[in-house]
Amino acid sequence: MIAIDKFCYTSRLRYVNASEKFALAVITLLICIAGQSFVISAAVLAVMGVLTVRKGGLPFSRYRKMLMWPLGFLILSTLAIMINVSRVPLDLFAVPLGGWYITGSAAGALRTARLIVTALAGVSCLYFLSLSTPMTDILTVLGYCRCPRLIIELMLLIYRFIFVLLDIASAMTTAQNARLGNKDFRTACHSFGQMASALLLRALKKSNALYDAMEARCYDGTIRVLKEDYPPKAREIAAIAVFEFILLILLAGRLTGWVM
């Protein structure tokens, strides 16, 4: 089971109009990375966090853990950006090492700190969208955005098949574990390979059977499903507009230099 998907179906924001949520997440995300500023990022992080936790009903401890997921990437690349190896020491710190220095500058540290908060705020926007809007609703919005029908159809099918295959894969992994298939590194590699090839085989068999079934029911290249419609509410649109307006003012402030 995919954790994010499970939470999103139980979110209290699930039945809010999907286009509203999509627009809020994407516009905020763009302003946030265009600004790269402490103030904008803090505002975005706070608003998105409150929306996901208070309005959406996700436990805060889960949310905090989820924000930690991309930490590995964040730590490593931040190290790479901040720390320099050079013959001349920079102003913030410098550790001499033979003829060289492991060194960093104050401007670099400030830039890196900005990058970290921006990235976290970006992740909070992404989480707001994915923890409140089921994939099928996102696909409907993509349809309004003139994404080719073929791609949307393909995504819909892939989304469905992911769960079918995950089920099969977890059953096979359990069977392998029960037979000591993961007892050491060598067997684990071998087992994973066997599991993956058996999985592909099963997937192909299933796809053949599925195609026959769909053909028998007059499949002509599109799957037609009933759309559930939740009309946008004026109050929500107004709130989103006010929030984005404030962010835009802050962005203008950042570009002219009076906001950090």
Add this chain to the structure above:
Amino acid sequence: MKKTEKRTVALAAVFALTFGIAPAANAMHIMEGYLPVQYCVIWGILCVPFLAAGFFSIRRTINEHRKTMILLAMSGAFIFVISSLKIPSATGSCSHMTGTGLGALLFGPSAVSILGIIVLVFQAVLLAHGGLTTLGANTFSMAIAGPFVSYGVFRLLKKCRVNRRVSIFLAAALGDLFTYCVTSFQLAICYPSEAGGVGASLIKFLGVFAPTQIPLAVIEGLITVAVMIGLESYASPELKELRFIGEEK
């Protein structure tokens, strides 16, 4: 302690340090919000020709054989599932495959570009690997550059009559390594070093991600060999069916 014992302990310490620091060795998705706007746009635009080529080739095949639609969808789901499962690792850290090499070998590079971008969207939304603004950059490194290298290496080695297992291993591992180099380059041109510019920055990024990415490439190569051998012994007719998706007409 004897000399060999000392050496073993030292080696183990180095090993523990390099791998202990890295908490989770995911495939190297650039996280949400990590690239400046202009670079998000540039990498997105660079992907467009490849995606368009992939889209037209897929559309043509689907118009001729409607069954390919289901087959393609299953293949996309397969790549997603494979990349979301934990793979065995020698050190006990949690890591995932990229699946790019396997995808390229099974479905051909042009179909993989479209499947790849869809899988990356799902990974961003469902697993929080990667992101929406960094989708262009990630697509370029994982769904275009990596698979093309894998496929090229595989064809080249096949022509040179290299052992099949070796060529599958090299194709998958080199594709993975190339993805890692491209991602490091993408990060380096956004964040050039204050001392030494883009070049120094590239070396730093390559160095920082090397302890997680190089073992990952080796493991991915080994697993891809296991998968391909398994498929070739049990499923050669199905493999032919798949080749057919990747065919460019």
